[in-house]
Amino acid sequence: MAAAAALVQKAWQVHTTLIEQYGEARFQRSENPVDELIATLLSANTNDANSGRAFAQLKAHFGDDWEAVQRAPIETLKALIRPAGMYNQKAPAIVATLEKLQRDWGCYDLSHLADLPAAEALAYLTTLPGVGHKTASIVLLFCFNGAAFPVDTHIQRISQRIGLSGRRASPEKIKQIWEQLLPPSTFYPLHLNLIQHGRRTCQALTPRCTRCPLQSLCDYDQQSGEWHTESR
Numbered sequence: 001m002a003a004a005a006a007l008v009q010k011a012w013q014v015h016t017t018l019i020e021q022y023g024e025a026r027f028q029r030s031e032n033p034v035d036e037l038i039a040t041l042l043s044a045n046t047n048d049a050n051s052g053r054a055f056a057q058l059k060a061h062f063g064d065d066w067e068a069v070q071r072a073p074i075e076t077l078k079a080l081i082r083p084a085g086m087y088n089q090k091a092p093a094i095v096a097t098l099e100k101l102q103r104d105w106g107c108y109d110l111s112h113l114a115d116l117p118a119a120e121a122l123a124y125l126t127t128l129p130g131v132g133h134k135t136a137s138i139v140l141l142f143c144f145n146g147a148a149f150p151v152d153t154h155i156q157r158i159s160q161r162i163g164l165s166g167r168r169a170s171p172e173k174i175k176q177i178w179e180q181l182l183p184p185s186t187f188y189p190l191h192l193n194l195i196q197h198g199r200r201t202c203q204a205l206t207p208r209c210t211r212c213p214l215q216s217l218c219d220y221d222q223q224s225g226e227w228h229t230e231s232r
Ligand code: SF4
Pocket: 158, 161, 162, 201, 202, 203, 207, 208, 209, 210, 212, 213, 214, 215, 218, 219, 220, 222
């Protein structure tokens, strides 16, 4: 019981410390959930610049006409999204996702997810081809400010190092932990701040612990590259 309370306290301390460091971003709605979904599918295993270029090329070619994307020759799609990498997998996944949206709803729209509880919306999104918990959570968080906490590689690494999770905890496990420890109102700014912290300070190979505002909360020892405490 005391351990659980300590973990809640630690999560709040991380959140408030990062707000002091980076500010508290106000929610900015991503207006089109299908755009967000396809952009997130393109972002798998690449950086923002590359996936952004692929998405921009797709939109420049097809505009908002997702039916045209679904019916386009697959080689055309692959060529347009090539900057995002893994285009042999991503192009068919995009087509299959659009086909399923059309089958399920008769249109290319996900705005009705706003009316569902987060767990139900998440369950539906993860039935779409190529859509896992991270992609589904991003759509829910950025389009609906929903009660979902997406965990990327930066958030996974920081959560493990500070001891919010076990050292080898999966992104899905870490997502569950944050969602249990903090209220949904914290998810949007916390998600953005943890990513920023991972890029600027808690980098994968060279964490800058001596200048890190989370150092007093953190289980990771920069000198040894080990954790102070036993893994949970
Ligand atoms: S103290 Fe080091 S390992 Fe811990 S969060 Fe900060 S940069 Fe990362």
